[in-house]
Amino acid sequence: MFTPDYKTLLIVGVLMASPASTFGRGTGADDSSAPRPSADVVHRAESEQRKLLHGSWTLIEKRIDGELQPLKQKPVTWTFAGDRVVWHGEKTWKFWCPINALSSPREINLVGEDGPALFQSVYDCTGDTLTVAFFLRSETSRPSSLDPSKTLRPSGAAHVLMVFRRNANADDSVSATDQGN
Numbered sequence: 001m002f003t004p005d006y007k008t009l010l011i012v013g014v015l016m017a018s019p020a021s022t023f024g025r026g027t028g029a030d031d032s033s034a035p036r037p038s039a040d041v042v043h044r045a046e047s048e049q050r051k052l053l054h055g056s057w058t059l060i061e062k063r064i065d066g067e068l069q070p071l072k073q074k075p076v077t078w079t080f081a082g083d084r085v086v087w088h089g090e091k092t093w094k095f096w097c098p099i100n101a102l103s104s105p106r107e108i109n110l111v112g113e114d115g116p117a118l119f120q121s122v123y124d125c126t127g128d129t130l131t132v133a134f135f136l137r138s139e140t141s142r143p144s145s146l147d148p149s150k151t152l153r154p155s156g157a158a159h160v161l162m163v164f165r166r167n168a169n170a171d172d173s174v175s176a177t178d179q180g181n
Contacts, residue, residue, distance in 0.1 A: 037102055045101035052125045053080040053099075057164035064136075064158050066148045078130075078164060085110065093117065105146060108132070122146060128166035136160060 037045075059076035062069045076089040080097070087093040087110075095110040095117070103122075110119040120142035121134040133146045135157035143151040148159035 042102060046099055049099055049101040049106065049125065050080075050082065053085075053130070055080060056167040057130050058167055059162055060165045061161075061163035063148075063161040066159070066161075076162075077167070084113075095119075105144075107142065110134075128168075130164040130166070131161065132164070133159060133161045 056077055056079045059071065059078075062071060072090065074090055076087070079086045079088070083097055085095050085097045087095065094113040096113055097111070098109050100107040105122040105124060108121050108123050110117070110121065112118065118139045119134045120139070121132050122143050122145070123130065123132045124146060125131075131146055133143045133148075133151075135141065135143060135153055137154055137157040140154045140157065143153070143159060145151040146161060148161065151159060153159055
């Protein structure tokens with residue numbers, strides 16, 4: 001059985017995050033005939049989403065297959081800066097995070113910088129609330145919805161939903177790559 005290494009996962013993550021390869025995905029549209037947005041439209045949409053995501057977020061709710069999970073004592077925070085995010089919790093993980101701001105729902109891949117990790121996710125960022133969904137076996141596919149009852153999942157893959165609240169007093173001038181040191 002083929003087991004992908006870190007470089008393979010990174011390449012797959014890059015390809016999956018490409019707007020050309022994911023535009024229209026999850027909608028049932030035939031990607032080969034779907035209209036492609038111009039590079040300018042893609043760039044503008046991505047820039048707007050990165051501005052919305054920028055800063056520090058604290059986990060306030062976690063659900064697995066729709067069931068509310070207790071939060072750990074140590075708070076989980078995500079800090080976005082540019083195309084990077086640092087996940088602080090029991091451990092600290094650094095990710096490169098390509099996004100597809102034109103898909104519905106919006107897509108974000110968290111590609112591990114420190115080792116083999118790939119979370120193919122969908123998200124919604126509205127006001128001071130960030131909602132992210134992925135499968136625990138996210139290297140195989142991404143949810144088509146934030147709602148676990150509306151998404152097909154690979155066998156044995158739990159649907160994880162995480163809801164974050166923006167930290168009002170966070171110093172957004174600190175880059176995400178500096179946060180993990």
